[in-house]
Amino acid sequence: MGCLGNVLWFVFGGAVSGLSWCLAGCLWCITVVGIPVGMQCFKFAALSFFPFGKEVQYGGGAGSFLLNIIWLIVSGLPLGAVGGAYDAVYMKRITEYAELKYRHRYLAGRKKAENGQLCKRCKSYRDI
Known part of the structure; x- marks a missing residue:
């Protein structure tokens, strides 16, 4: 489960998050005082x-x-803002896609029902 979870996590957001932490670590390591914090960012x-x-x-x-x-x-706070922005963009895309699929299926089913076509599998006017 750990290997599969890690692969899915990396593909669906871990890469962006990890690269953000690497960038923050590099910026912290520019100064001598920030090196301990930068090392923690790399962790x-x-x-x-x-x-x-x-x-x-x-x-x-x-x-x-x-x-x-x-x-x-x-x-x-900047890392959280970047993550929140990505979340908002992706949630908007997912919501729009789900709404589009719902409308397409709903309207297609209504159109077929108006034409009197029955579904052979369930004997109803949906999922023809």
Whole structure:
């Protein structure tokens, strides 16, 4: 299940998410101060590419908390905005496609019913 889940995840969004994390890691590693955060971004990239079968451990501490706040402001919110934009675009496409398929099937069934054609399989006016 882990291998199949990882392949599906990678194809349907993990590649974009992982590349975003890699870009964030490269940007953080430009400065000497940001290298620890950049290294963590690369760990997140590996997790984003193939998440199934991996375990995440939290180290904790005050320094970790401070870096989490800085990361949230500089990288986390922009990455979330990009992911949200992709989600909105794809959900709109999926919804439009589903609506188009529904209308096509509904109208095709009504047209065939008006012509008096019965479905041979279920003896009704649908799915002819």
